[in-house]
Amino acid sequence: MYEEKKNKISPLSVNVWKVTSIIGFNIALVVLSLVIVLFPSKGVFDTIKTLLIVFLFILLVYYIIRLTLLSKMWYRNWNFYLNDNVVILEYGIIYKNKVTIPINRIQYVDIHQGPILKFYKVRTMSIHTAGGKNEIPYLPDSECIDFQSTLIKEVERSREEFGI
Numbered sequence: 001m002y003e004e005k006k007n008k009i010s011p012l013s014v015n016v017w018k019v020t021s022i023i024g025f026n027i028a029l030v031v032l033s034l035v036i037v038l039f040p041s042k043g044v045f046d047t048i049k050t051l052l053i054v055f056l057f058i059l060l061v062y063y064i065i066r067l068t069l070l071s072k073m074w075y076r077n078w079n080f081y082l083n084d085n086v087v088i089l090e091y092g093i094i095y096k097n098k099v100t101i102p103i104n105r106i107q108y109v110d111i112h113q114g115p116i117l118k119f120y121k122v123r124t125m126s127i128h129t130a131g132g133k134n135e136i137p138y139l140p141d142s143e144c145i146d147f148q149s150t151l152i153k154e155v156e157r158s159r160e161e162f163g164i
Contacts, residue, residue: 016117021066070093122138
């Protein structure tokens with residue numbers, strides 16, 4: 001199912017990124033607003049308030065760009081596939097990353113699903129090796145479970161092949 005074929009993460013990942021961006025912006029908005037309101041309006045605090053307001057404006061522009069452009073670009077540039085005893089992850093907008101994970105180095109594979117991911121019926125898969133952890137975000141529920149099963153079978157086959 002995953003051999004020699006680039007797979008995409010779920011198109012719903014765009015919505016997940018948008019929701020998490022909105023939540024992050026609202027938290028920053030509340031915190032910065034409280035700081036602006038609680039600072040006295042005299043002397044050096046006027047400068048700090050002005051800087052915080054400018055920072056809040058820059059943050060707003062960043063989140064608008066993130067909501068409109070970046071989420072779609074992240075989705076378009078996220079690929080993964082199983083090929084010749086390796087899992088390959090390709091992602092990135094400006095800096096393209098290509099991570100190659102040898103099947104025989106995989107220690108375990110786990111799946112995460114928080115409340116936002118559960119709402120959109122997607123999961124994030126983590127592939128653990130001795131060198132660290134790599135994630136494949138926002139896979140549809142059934143596809144995530146299928147890919148996890150495929151990976152586990154490939155790991156077992158690889159270990160039998162190498163006598164581990």
